[in-house]
Amino acid sequence: MSSSAWVWSVSSLLFLSGMFCLVWRRQLLAMVLGLELLINAANLNFIYYSGVWKDAQGLAVALLVIAVAAAEVVVGFALVITLSARGRPAETDWLRDLEG
């Protein structure tokens, strides 16, 4: 297998597991982890093709994505902690205020 096929396989695997995690799991904490997997699957491609095309833009975008992902994790954990502090379980089954 060529190196690009490896990269594709790994990133696809990461993306699918992230998606699975996001869609099936009911715990907010797990959903945030799934989001991280999705982001990193995309990031892997950025870094790989930055090396293939000898273009630093991909690396720059990857750095930017890592920064944004860190911020997003902070927000996600803040939500989880706030919910726990109020004594509500951080699970989507209990968070149904937007029911139509």
Next chain:
Amino acid sequence: MAFATPGLPLAAQVLFAAPLAALAIGFFYFHFRRPRDIHWLFLASCLAVTGASLRLLLEVLGGKVWDETIFRWLIIGGSSIEFGIRIDGLNAPILAMVATVSTLIHFYAVGYMRDDPGFSRFFLCFHFFFFSMVGLLVSHNYLQMYLFWEGVGLASFLLIGFWYDRPAARAAAWKAFLVNRIGDIGFLVAILVMMGWGGSVRFTELFAGLGLLDPGIVFLIAALLFWGACAKSAQFPLHVWLPDAMEGPTPVSALMHAATMVTAGVFLMARSWPILQYAPGLLSVLAVVGAFTAIGGAVLAGVQKDLKRILAYSTISHLGLMFLSLGVGSLFGAVFHLITHGFFKALLFLCAGSVIHGLGAHGTVTTDETGGLSISLPWTYAAFLVGALSLGGFPPLAGFFSKDAILHSLLVGGHAAGGPLGLLGSGLKAAGCLAAIASSYYIFRMLFLTFLGDRPQQTGRSAHAHEPGLWMQVPVFLLAALSAVGGVIGSAGLLEKVLSPLASAWGPMILVASSEVSAPFSWEVAGVGLAAAAAGLVAAWLATMAQSDWDWTWRMKHPGLERRVAGELGWQRLAARSAGLVSRAAAFVSWKWEDERWDVWTESLADCFTGLGEGLSGISRGILNEYLWWMLAGSVALTFMIVLCF
């Protein structure tokens, strides 16, 4: 933009810049902070525009013509509508008259409206009118002219209804507005026809291509323009708004409803002169409508009791004379009379305003409250006498010369005198002479009933009237001077000099030889005019001085007659009724339509969306993972669509 147009002289730019600047500063600063001082702004603007217009008139006398586009206003497909200025021999003298008279009446209004709580509102509207009128005169295309045409109509509405706490003023304002709207439809449709078939709304381009157009189209344009002019210039059958418009303050009546705005229709016809040449049948209609209006207005002016209504009907009559003059092919007579009429009618209205002011009346005064006022108001009397002599057509005052020009075109001009009009021509001649006699009659009747005599029916003698202050007297004297010597512009060849290059530029005219832009003096015509004036004066003397209470006795003897005459033999009522009928029919139709069609349709459409929303709300159960599933499905579908399409 405006200030970057190299072809235009500074004076032409002042025409728009000064009033616009004054209106902006006046509205945003003075109106709120210093409303009692707002007039200085507008007086300065008026003086600037007057200076500029006189300067332009001098240049036009020197043979200059400007036709410059300032900017592109609308771009529709390949053609564009431009905003520009045209100054030529036709509008330069009218512009000079309008600016001069407006300035004097602005000064007069400062004195007249001084104690009114709406002082600054009055001046804002008044100056807005002035701005629109100047814009109307110097437009270089019909659409721009229409814009300002509506501007003066709006100002007219606002100022007739200025004292909005009076129901009569409100009603008069609406009447004027609605009747003018009826006429404006004609003007608007004319513009649409020009755009659709004429190729351009710009005067120069449209006139150049007239010969290639279908004659029917040209006739249609001319007829629609005439319809618009009829409403604005108070010609039968659309004159009904003007007498009621006297509910406005007197400076408004003087400036708008006598000297300037109502002559816009005559100006429109004069501007469209080349179009009228291709519609000779319409010229006869113009002449007949004008003649009928001239006589009707003059007769009605002779029986009114309200001072301002006498002058209003007189204005209708004189506008009719101008249309008559145009109809028999004399552009010169119409433009000349438009200018001198602006001077003497403004003067007469201002004098009537001084009488109203002097008697301490609010709004208007009838002949019951006047009489013998020459003792307490000697200066106003003197000025009114000058105006009356001028309107009556006594030499050597301005009105004599301009009326002489119209009579000349009627009596010895080729078109009416034994020309293509035949029997109709004889009728028009008689109408012109009758209108001249009646003019002299009603104005001297008004003079005698207002200023002279000692009649038991009148309270003027004991009313202790007082002369107005200098703000009002100085403009009156200046207008008196203009009414006295204003005839020189026509008789000394000034008007002829600016009009004749136009006639040659317009090319060969079907009806009108170039000599019709002047009226050579002839003793026969002058004799007819003078005889008519003298006959009117004598008749007025007999009816009001020799038998001093005749004006009251015939009303006592025939109470029904007075009512019928004042109602214009039922015409006013018919007009009001038919307007009411139309509006009620329209209301009924739209109500039925709304109730049974529109509402049903819109409500069922709304029901669709409500139902859709209610149905779809079931899938949003508030579970985050489900939403994510939907999102995922949507993304996949979108991706497939993109892949399949590209």
